[in-house]
Amino acid sequence: MWEAFEKDRASIVGGALQALAKAMAIYPNVQLDKLPRMADFTRWGYAIAEVLGYGGERFLQAYRKNRNQSNEEAISSHPVAATVVALMKENQSWSGSVASLLGELERVAEQEKINTKVKTFPKAAHILSRRLKEVKSNLEDVGITFDIRHAGDSKKVSIQKSGSNVIPIRPQSGTLKLTGTDSIEVKDIELSEDYDEFEGW
């Protein structure tokens, strides 16, 4: 394999540099309406996809799809995020102290059969606020925003749901289907996607 690689190495590196040079030329003209996090990466990805002939729009679609998948997995595997999502299925907004939120999340977790015995489920309010900050951006991506601020003698959490794009809680096991390979058993996710050159970006 390395022999074949060494044989083609010059062409591979040359091609990559040519693509990069072309992408650098059009990069200043790449203007996107809405830039997600990693905005610079998105612009470069768009420019490179354009010069490689795939089309920037196709890159954007694939990148968006991949980000959504990653986000859903992150939320599903995080007990606090999953419970907040479950809580906001019932409510358009929620507010109260961090301690009362912890109690509410324990109630919802029990209702939704989410395991609160795992180590990552907070047992104290200040641990909960840490956990919330960890998943703030993931929750924002599914339309849930929150704000923690001083109000009276306690910290008040205000959670808002925008739109109706709150994702469902995923099952605890499933099957990952890969094109061209046998299906493999995985934990926590179920994916079945058409092949796409940008998959995994």
Place this chain on the structure above:
DNA sequence: GATGCTAAGGTCCCTAATCT
């Protein structure tokens, strides 16, 4: 089995806001 590393939780102390 011993050792080292890493991540998470618990404890202590500090801060901010409110009450008396």
Place this chain on the structure above:
DNA sequence: AGATTAGGGACCTTAGCATC
């Protein structure tokens, strides 16, 4: 001004895991 309350940050401890 001091006491009280709730939450955050820093530090320490502990459990789980990998490596030898």
